[in-house]
Amino acid sequence: MIPGFTLELILYSTALGLVSIGLAGLVLSHHLFRIVLALVIAEAGANLMLVLAGYRWDAVAPILTTLGEQPQMVDPVPQAMVLTAIVIGVGIQALAVSILIRIRQRYHTLDRNEVAELMDAEIAATAGTARDVSQEAPLGERPIPPITDDAVQVRGGRS
Amino acid sequence: MRNLTGLLFAGGLGFMLLSIAINLDFGTPTMLIGGAIQSNALQKTGATNIVTSVVLGYRGIDTLGELSILFAAAASAGLILGRRHTTAGTQTAGGFVLRHGGSMLFPLLMTIGFYIIFHGHLSPGGGFQGGVILAAAFFLPLLARPGAQLHHGTLSLIEGLAGASFVLIGLIALQQGKAFLQPMLIQDTLGVLLSAGTLPLLYLAVGLKVGAELASLLSHLAQTESDA
Amino acid sequence: MVDLEIWIALLLGLMTLSAAILVLLVKNHIAAVAAASVVSLGLALLFVLMRAPDVAMTEAAVGAGLSSLILALAVKRLGLWRIDGKTTRSSLLVTNTRREKDA
Numbered sequence: 001m002i003p004g005f006t007l008e009l010i011l012y013s014t015a016l017g018l019v020s021i022g023l024a025g026l027v028l029s030h031h032l033f034r035i036v037l038a039l040v041i042a043e044a045g046a047n048l049m050l051v052l053a054g055y056r057w058d059a060v061a062p063i064l065t066t067l068g069e070q071p072q073m074v075d076p077v078p079q080a081m082v083l084t085a086i087v088i089g090v091g092i093q094a095l096a097v098s099i100l101i102r103i104r105q106r107y108h109t110l111d112r113n114e115v116a117e118l119m120d121a122e123i124a125a126t127a128g129t130a131r132d133v134s135q136e137a138p139l140g141e142r143p144i145p146p147i148t149d150d151a152v153q154v155r156g157g158r159s
Numbered sequence: 160m161r162n163l164t165g166l167l168f169a170g171g172l173g174f175m176l177l178s179i180a181i182n183l184d185f186g187t188p189t190m191l192i193g194g195a196i197q198s199n200a201l202q203k204t205g206a207t208n209i210v211t212s213v214v215l216g217y218r219g220i221d222t223l224g225e226l227s228i229l230f231a232a233a234a235s236a237g238l239i240l241g242r243r244h245t246t247a248g249t250q251t252a253g254g255f256v257l258r259h260g261g262s263m264l265f266p267l268l269m270t271i272g273f274y275i276i277f278h279g280h281l282s283p284g285g286g287f288q289g290g291v292i293l294a295a296a297f298f299l300p301l302l303a304r305p306g307a308q309l310h311h312g313t314l315s316l317i318e319g320l321a322g323a324s325f326v327l328i329g330l331i332a333l334q335q336g337k338a339f340l341q342p343m344l345i346q347d348t349l350g351v352l353l354s355a356g357t358l359p360l361l362y363l364a365v366g367l368k369v370g371a372e373l374a375s376l377l378s379h380l381a382q383t384e385s386d387a
Numbered sequence: 388m389v390d391l392e393i394w395i396a397l398l399l400g401l402m403t404l405s406a407a408i409l410v411l412l413v414k415n416h417i418a419a420v421a422a423a424s425v426v427s428l429g430l431a432l433l434f435v436l437m438r439a440p441d442v443a444m445t446e447a448a449v450g451a452g453l454s455s456l457i458l459a460l461a462v463k464r465l466g467l468w469r470i471d472g473k474t475t476r477s478s479l480l481v482t483n484t485r486r487e488k489d490a
Binding site: 008011016020024062064073074084087097098 | 166
């Protein structure tokens with residue numbers, strides 16, 4: 001056996017690797033369906049991490065087999081938590097998928113940037129305002145409101 | 160550039176979390192609640208499977224909250240998808256093997272699903288797993304025969320009754336002067352089917368509710384309008 | 388005994404991580420859903436190794452079964468269902484040159 005290659009290291013790197021891959025996919029993907037898949041992967045990694053928190057060396061599964069003297073068992077509380085988390089996860093996933101179906105029916109594209117553009121334009125058209133083209137350079141000047149003397153007095157500056 | 164930044168972010172985050180996690184002591188949980196639950200779960204709830212006694216006995220109200228989250232997710236998915244079901248004729252019907260295989264698998268899946276639900280307090284399994292298998296059993300014939308429809312009214316009725324009976328069992332416990340959803344009718348026997356009092360009833364309610372919700376969700380997804 | 392466990396965990400961990408990377412890299416959306424199902428399957432086996440049979444059963448039924456069913460139905464409804472075509476047949480050539488944007 002290779003030294004330094006413990007069960008601990010393997011399991012932790014699997015769990016955290018899944019979380020990191022999921023987050024990387026969340027940041028890097030352009031396609032909305034891939035983003036949902038990345039979310040599924042990140043959730044799986046978080047579930048594994050929770051189960052690892054209750055692991056105990058040389059223990060048995062939390063099921064009683066004899067009355068009286070019991071062997072050591074792994075912690076059942078994180079397992080119960082993960083049990084409900086998995087089922088909630090699939091509900092959230094179905095909700096995300098149905099939202100994607102609606103987006104596709106409305107905008108006929110699933111690219112993240114294109115959907116954001118179209119949605120922005122539609123919101124602006126409905127509200128009857130000019131839309132901000134870019135986040136960094138806003139349309140027109142936005143002057144900073146001058147500080148009145150009252151406000152200065154209240155804040156306790158400039159005697 | 161943006162890709163590089165994203166990769167750097169994810170890799171750095173993973174490395175940081177790993178270097179934190181490797182310093183935790185693995186295999187020796189510091190929580191004491193697990194041992195306490197293990198030593199008196201049989202007297203308090205009567206269930207052999209300790210995870211079941213945590214899910215339904217010690218944390219029953221959390222399970223109720225979880226069921227309401229699942230209900231909210233399924234209901235809003237149905238709301239978003241709407242009622243325009245116009246796929247009739249767009250899907251090709253399944254062949255002989257698919258149709259009859261689906262019909263033959265249906266009773267087997269129902270048996271497995273109910274077995275897992277009823278033995279949830281004795282062995283690994285329970286309402287969530289069994290409910291998912293029940294949903295799959297009802298969805299399988301739908302895949303083979305695209306024209307067939309699940310009756311949504313019946314599904315909502317089952318779901319509502321199951322949810323109401325879960326709350327009702329909790330209220331009966333309250334009426335008898337115990338805490339909400341506290342297990343009742345405990346026999347101090349090990350590994351008998353009728354041994355854990357109200358826990359199998361609660362798990363049956365959970366299983367029916369989860370199964371009905373997921374089946375109606377799947378049939379909504381399968382029958383919604385496709386513009387491919 | 389512990390030695391065997393380490394090897395099994397290593398194998399399952401590698402399988403899970405490589406399937407997770409494949410989910411993000413593969414071009415065909417059906418293949419991505421299948422890879423996500425493989426991630427859930429490897430995770431279920433790891434849960435068995437961690438003495439969590441309840442969680443393993445849930446993950447196998449929900450994660451590897453129902454969730455992939457929902458995602459596959461979504462692929463169909465979103466109009467991304469392409470089993471074969473130009474892009475998948477010449478995927479070896481495409482990876483050598485520059486990968487084009489996802490469909």
